[in-house]
Amino acid sequence: MGLLTNLRDSISRVTDGLFAADEPKRIGIYGPPNAGKTTLANRIARDWTGDAVGPESHIPHETRRARRKENVEIERNGRKVTIDIVDTPGVTTKVDYKEFLDHDMEKDDAVRRSREATEGVAEAMHWLREDVDGVIYVLDSTTDPFTQVNTMLIGIIESQDLPALILANKTDLPGSDVQQIANAFPQHETIPLSALEGDNMDEVYTKIAEYFG
Amino acid sequence: MPHQCTSCGRTFPDGSKEMLSGCPDCGGNKFQFKPAGATDNHADEVGQPSGSAPDSPDSAADASGAAAEPSDRTTPTGDQAAPTPDEGSVDRRPADSADATPSDQVESASSDAAASADSPTEADGTEQIADRSDEDTAQASARSEVVSPDELDRASRDVDPAETPPAEEEPQPGIDALRDELNDQFESIRIVSPGQYELNLMELYDRQEYIISLQEDGRYVIEMPDAWGIQDE
Structure with missing residues (x-):
């Protein structure tokens, strides 16, 4: 499976290079666990294709394998942008099965989920290096953005010269603080949104077209 | 005799x-x-x-x-x-x-x-x-x-949670040593205990090969880019 994926990906990378203007850009949705990446991916996919990308959940690490939605056409101001959305597992430096035990999970299931989540992070990091043309970085605006993971990932994205859009998600929640995120990454534009409620998605799509078109 | x-x-x-x-x-x-x-x-x-x-x-x-x-x-x-x-x-x-x-x-x-x-x-x-x-x-x-055939078999297939031995409670001899050895070799993922991992994101990002399957007992399978390159070319 991995071999075929690799082969396909390397072929598509070559063709990407040859037909850069025509091929859709592959946009990775990155961020820490439970930031709302899958909710956003589903929102984008539903708005423009009618399909969903994957199941959403309050339990961290629901997404443990990168999922892709291809050929999502976004129209903005008469201009059409085609992207492939890659919803990635939440990136973290520690995975502990004990955090799943609070979610009514048996230990065996929690340990397995933990293992799969770790594999997912490894895969997401690999994709970041090899397979994405741009990044939508999703943060939960109710939590402190000054973390090792965020700093490191944003640093990697910048070092790759990848176009990056920072989204301050969960603005529908009471503790949301968009400014804190804007302060943490002043070199980037921060767009507030609630992927769950669909708030401010217009601006998100405009920025996606602008950054990745 | x-x-x-x-x-x-x-x-x-x-x-x-x-x-x-x-x-x-x-x-x-x-x-x-x-x-x-x-x-x-x-x-x-x-x-x-x-x-x-x-x-x-x-x-x-x-x-x-x-x-x-x-x-x-x-x-x-x-x-x-x-x-x-x-x-x-x-x-x-x-x-x-x-x-x-x-x-x-x-x-x-x-x-x-x-x-x-x-x-x-x-x-x-x-x-x-x-x-x-x-x-x-x-x-x-x-x-x-x-190595018992049982162990080989277990390592080669997906782990069925029902059969998973509670390695934490009954550490098999040598598992800890094996884990340490792996941790020394691959610092990208440190296996603290089954179900508990510490990840070195920079290492994971920098590595050409990536980990595709972690095993229950602390081993893991990696995909080597060279391996498929040779096969395909």
């Missing part, structure tokens, strides 16, 4: 094929391996089953002769099932009470050893038996620790 049936006590020379489908006399499928040098010291402690050969110097000599006779080969692989004389007698002791609660591992290790004894590419066995007294502890340990 390197191999002895633990049920009826019949002995077989090293490299014998007779025992491959079980003891021809009693049908038993557990055998203990007794290097020639072991008989003098340990026959008494082990407690020979009825009908076994006496532990006289003659029998040791016979054993060497018998081992050399059928062919010139004895088997390092076959020897794996038989650790140093000391360990041999301890390890195989459960076999004396063969019907009580025979361990699968002993059983399979023995039959493996028997099967591999057939392998034609081995060195001279007589010499090996003679040298065994010089064997150091590392060699002895390597000989005794045969």
